Amino acid sequence: MSRDTLLVSEFFGPTFQGEGTSLGRRALFIRLMRCNLTCRDCDTAYTWDATRYDLASKTQELAVEDLLAWALSRAEALVVITGGEPLIQQTRLLPLVRGLVEAGRRVEVETNGTIAPRFGLESLVSQFTVSPKLTRFGAGMPLATRIKPAVLQAFTATGRAVFKFVVSGPDELDEIAALAQAHELAPVYVMPAGTTADQVLAGAAALADPALRRGFHLTTRLHVLLWGDCPGR
Numbered sequence: 001m002s003r004d005t006l007l008v009s010e011f012f013g014p015t016f017q018g019e020g021t022s023l024g025r026r027a028l029f030i031r032l033m034r035c036n037l038t039c040r041d042c043d044t045a046y047t048w049d050a051t052r053y054d055l056a057s058k059t060q061e062l063a064v065e066d067l068l069a070w071a072l073s074r075a076e077a078l079v080v081i082t083g084g085e086p087l088i089q090q091t092r093l094l095p096l097v098r099g100l101v102e103a104g105r106r107v108e109v110e111t112n113g114t115i116a117p118r119f120g121l122e123s124l125v126s127q128f129t130v131s132p133k134l135t136r137f138g139a140g141m142p143l144a145t146r147i148k149p150a151v152l153q154a155f156t157a158t159g160r161a162v163f164k165f166v167v168s169g170p171d172e173l174d175e176i177a178a179l180a181q182a183h184e185l186a187p188v189y190v191m192p193a194g195t196t197a198d199q200v201l202a203g204a205a206a207l208a209d210p211a212l213r214r215g216f217h218l219t220t221r222l223h224v225l226l227w228g229d230c231p232g233r
Ligand code: SF4
Pocket: 035, 036, 037, 038, 039, 041, 042, 043, 044, 045, 083, 084, 085, 112, 133
């Protein structure tokens, strides 16, 4: 791979950001290939899991300048860079983010929180949406693989991080509270797992009151409510 290309799974938009602090905002999405974790319940395993997918056929090696031109040809002010784990390619991501920011775009990066942002990315990105993986979601992965205290601290130090946990049920809120306290994570959003509208609505309803009691924010998955499990939306 040359230095001025990125390994991309898909890029699409305009659509709505379906999760978190920018929920409902018009946005463009760039989803990068590869991940350093192996979450059992991953809904984007087509970006990394060679045992289930032909990754070569899922990968587009795209020039940074072409991705930048595509994004800047659209009117949307928000560009979301996601994965996979996008920070695996952060040296190549840097010129794309710089170009977007210089053109006045807001850039949000969605990350699993195990790779610290470097090379200036930490001061260019408008928001890091950091999603540490819980025991159940990351089944089979040791704690030390999923949770890296120094990296979480690095995200907090940017002053641009929010922490979003994918939750299978209210019984996981104790685990989130313990992580938030141990690593001083704030603000904390909880989001129901699910790839159907019924799952997301039921999950959000189950989380609502417990999240309120604990001081957590709640986000739904708007794109799932609107379009189900549909790549590219
Ligand atoms: S960190 Fe995200 S992309 Fe990687 S395996 Fe887990 S859920 Fe999937």
